[in-house]
Amino acid sequence: xxxxxxxxxxxxxxxxxxxxxxxxxxxxxxxxxxxxxxxxxxxxxxxxxxxxxxxxxxxxxxxxxxxxxxxxxxxxxxxxxxxxxxxxxxxxxxxxxxxxxxxxxxxxxxxxxxxxxxxxxxxxxxxxxxxxxxxxxxxxxxxxxxxxxxxxxxxxxxxxxxxxxxxxxxxxxxxxxxxxxxxxxxxxxxxxxxx
Amino acid sequence: xxxxxxxxxxxxxxxxxxxxxxxxxxxxxxxxxxxxxxxxxxxxxxxxxxxxxxxxxxxxxxxxxxxxxxxxxxxxxxxxxxxxxxxxxxxxxxxxxxxxxxxxxxxxxxxxxxxxxxxxxxxxxxxxxxxxxxxxxxxxxxxxxxxxxxxxxxxxxxxxxxxxxxxxxxxxxxxxxxxxxxxxxxxxxxxxxxxxxxxxxxxxxxxxxxxxxxxxxxxxxxxxxxxxxxxxxxxxxxxxxxxxxxxxxxxxxxxxxxxxxxxxxxxxxxxxxxxxxxxxxxxxxxxxxxxxxxxxxxxxxxxxxxxxxxxxxxxxxxxxxxxxxxxxxxxxxxxxxxxxxxxxxxxxxxxxxxxxxxxxxxxxxxxxxxxxxxxxxxxxxxxxxxxxxxxxxxxxxxxxxxxxxxxxxxxxxxxxxxxxxxxxxxxxxxxxxxxxxxxxxxxxxxxxxxxxxxxxxxxxxxxxxxxxxxxxxxxxxxxxxxxxxxxxxxxxxxxxxxxxxxxxxxxxxxxxxxxxxxxxxxxxxxxxxxxxxxxxxxxxxxxxxxxxxxxxxxxxxxxxxxxxxxxxxxxxxxxxxxxxxxxxxxxxxxxxxxxxxxxxxxxxxxxxxxxxxxxxxxx
Numbered sequence: 001x002x003x004x005x006x007x008x009x010x011x012x013x014x015x016x017x018x019x020x021x022x023x024x025x026x027x028x029x030x031x032x033x034x035x036x037x038x039x040x041x042x043x044x045x046x047x048x049x050x051x052x053x054x055x056x057x058x059x060x061x062x063x064x065x066x067x068x069x070x071x072x073x074x075x076x077x078x079x080x081x082x083x084x085x086x087x088x089x090x091x092x093x094x095x096x097x098x099x100x101x102x103x104x105x106x107x108x109x110x111x112x113x114x115x116x117x118x119x120x121x122x123x124x125x126x127x128x129x130x131x132x133x134x135x136x137x138x139x140x141x142x143x144x145x146x147x148x149x150x151x152x153x154x155x156x157x158x159x160x161x162x163x164x165x166x167x168x169x170x171x172x173x174x175x176x177x178x179x180x181x182x183x184x185x186x187x188x189x190x191x192x193x194x195x
Numbered sequence: 196x197x198x199x200x201x202x203x204x205x206x207x208x209x210x211x212x213x214x215x216x217x218x219x220x221x222x223x224x225x226x227x228x229x230x231x232x233x234x235x236x237x238x239x240x241x242x243x244x245x246x247x248x249x250x251x252x253x254x255x256x257x258x259x260x261x262x263x264x265x266x267x268x269x270x271x272x273x274x275x276x277x278x279x280x281x282x283x284x285x286x287x288x289x290x291x292x293x294x295x296x297x298x299x300x301x302x303x304x305x306x307x308x309x310x311x312x313x314x315x316x317x318x319x320x321x322x323x324x325x326x327x328x329x330x331x332x333x334x335x336x337x338x339x340x341x342x343x344x345x346x347x348x349x350x351x352x353x354x355x356x357x358x359x360x361x362x363x364x365x366x367x368x369x370x371x372x373x374x375x376x377x378x379x380x381x382x383x384x385x386x387x388x389x390x391x392x393x394x395x396x397x398x399x400x401x402x403x404x405x406x407x408x409x410x411x412x413x414x415x416x417x418x419x420x421x422x423x424x425x426x427x428x429x430x431x432x433x434x435x436x437x438x439x440x441x442x443x444x445x446x447x448x449x450x451x452x453x454x455x456x457x458x459x460x461x462x463x464x465x466x467x468x469x470x471x472x473x474x475x476x477x478x479x480x481x482x483x484x485x486x487x488x489x490x491x492x493x494x495x496x497x498x499x500x501x502x503x504x505x506x507x508x509x510x511x512x513x514x515x516x517x518x519x520x521x522x523x524x525x526x527x528x529x530x531x532x533x534x535x536x537x538x539x540x541x542x543x544x545x546x547x548x549x550x551x552x553x554x555x556x557x558x559x560x561x562x563x564x565x566x567x568x569x570x571x572x573x574x575x576x577x578x579x580x581x582x583x584x585x586x587x588x589x590x591x592x593x594x595x596x597x598x599x600x601x602x603x604x605x606x607x608x609x610x611x612x613x614x615x616x617x618x619x620x621x622x623x624x625x626x627x628x629x630x631x632x633x634x635x636x637x638x639x640x641x642x643x644x645x646x647x648x649x650x651x652x653x654x655x656x657x658x659x660x661x662x663x664x665x666x667x668x669x670x671x672x673x674x675x676x677x678x679x680x681x682x683x684x685x686x687x688x689x690x691x692x693x694x695x696x697x698x699x700x701x702x703x704x705x706x707x708x709x710x711x712x713x714x715x716x717x718x719x720x721x722x723x724x725x726x727x728x729x730x731x732x733x734x735x736x737x738x739x740x741x742x743x744x745x746x747x748x749x750x751x752x753x754x755x756x757x758x759x760x761x762x763x764x765x766x767x768x769x770x771x772x773x774x775x776x777x778x779x780x781x782x783x784x785x786x787x788x789x790x791x792x793x794x795x796x797x798x799x800x801x802x803x804x805x806x807x808x809x810x811x812x813x814x
Contacts, residue, residue, distance in 0.1 A: 016419075016420065017420075018339040018340070018416050018417075018420045018421065019339075019340075021339075021415075021416045021419060021420055022339060022340060022343070022412050022413070022416050025411075025412040025415055025416065025446060026408075026412060028446060028447070029408050029412070029446050029447075029449070029450045030450070032446070032447050032448075032450040032451055033450035033451070033453055033454050035451075036450065036451040036454035036455070036494060036497070037454050040454070040458070040469075040490055040493070040494055043487075043490055043493060044469070044486075044487055044490055047487050047490075049472075049484070049485045050485075051485075120461075120465065120466075120467060121461065121465045121466030121467040121468075122466045122482070123466075123482035125466065125467060125468060126468070126484070126485050127467070127468055127469050127485050127486055128485075130461065130467040130468070130469060131469075134457070134458065134461065138457070
């Protein structure tokens, strides 16, 4: 018995496929990481010597972009369920493009911060600014993993391996992408409320 | 025919037709695997049993490295005036003029702690037994994702290689203690080990955390999703419950350590100031402003405290299983055992600040953490009571595994009692950072977890390698080890109360400590004895793999599912269908039964003579 066979043929004890469950657990561990960062932010802020500054305006645009990409991947998911494979491919490409646009936008946010003399490190830096770089940077890293996931979905879509009867990967990708969007929304609101 | 050592004859175990498979590599499902390259069978294997052995053997290697480091610093502590030129072949220039380099002493302490806590008692213990037992005991062919499981081991392996290389750096390995508190760990100017050694430490730990998360999500998913028919959560062996909760603790706490390590990396290499502020070192003021070293301690101990339960809970599960099997009695208070594990798991997340009573925290906050800490004594006492009640009037078989399990209970009680002292903020302020703390955690989590691990190795060795370990060597190993453990750590309480601070290179400069010089020598002799006793285990382990007595399918007459597999299970574990489960895992010495054990896969219809009134309807 090959392990991959055993996985697919196994009667599941819970009404969730093991791969789906693995995804949820990974989402939990990523959440814990950001919980650590944001709670460290609050604790550190409470100790004073905290630089107050306004969040770059680019962040709002990026938030809109990533929320749009959540909408397009959801649309792709609905299309996959209706076996509209052409539309799935198109929408995944759009989602991918929006993800890249978000990353470029975040990079420009960093530029905006540097222009405002909010530095990541060095003599003129303050943890208040460094935290913004860390939160956006680590989120950006996870967004790259999301883009890799999207690439895999695209490859599967082009090989006709995504359709109404084979939704596991598509659904997992959609969940992960929504999570990344939701995570950014949380971080953005957190920074707006606590800067 | 298998050489049998079953004293009462295992009728149930003999039912399966595939008993006589013995030759190494003679896997029952060979036809599925004949095309597999040896590289993927023995090195990049995705079989959970093989990965478990990989973790076990790496763990043993690391345990010997960690123990060697401790022997080196015990030599220094026991004979601070001695000429150590004879160590030069091993340590090279870390011995200068017959004296151990004091900064290297700190490196030894740091690496001993790191290796033992993370590489041996986390990866070696959970990695081995979670991997080995979860699929076998829940009745699954393999882990949910064999590929991720393999990655988990290889991330651990690479982490180990990096940590090992750091031992040989010119500036020495990390030296800021296994807790790597900044600013000491953040500034290479502070101590040489905070240079490249600390960088490699952080990289290695980051990979280690990835390994733990990959393994942990797999353990949880397998237990939740892949249990065989009839295996409800309330029929799981306690080993599985403990591995399950351990994996959940790891999943929730290791990402937090990752965050802390990442911020520390930024502070060290990218000029940020998360943990650094207002530091004047080597005649110059650093431009780091605005950081808080206490913040690091909060982040570290939010992992660090659950980590001690990640270490001890698998040992608790193994001990529960071994005690019940060898006392030939159902585990006392099965549900209370699960409840107390859950209680310990929940509490482990809300007590971290008891490591920080002397950081100037608000005394009110301190008393909240003290209160929560002391509550942990309740589930711990429930477990201890249940273990003792399981032994009570049992038909005890003193196998080597059983001795280590009983030794675990003894060490856990001895070490746990001082936990109540240290959990009190008022007492901890006096005891903080003394040898009393060292003695406490070495007994309650260090030695205990090791004893749990030994119990597990002796008990499941037949299933892992198809052969038995030598019992007599096991007895010698046990008695030397438990004697040495107590002889090392009991006197440490005493010198701790006298005020010995931790991590000092020598105490000769202090008039008040001079009178304890003999005691320190005594502790060192006992520690060296403990170290040499482990070679008995090593010999027994290696010898038995190749030359041990052949094992039978179920040598301990145990009830759990792993003993229904062939002597050397192949990939897929059961040659035929996976057995279904009908009963809980502790039907030992059931009145009316012909044998003193009824395995989990025996339906009630076959045990009419022993069924209890409420079981009649399930016949």
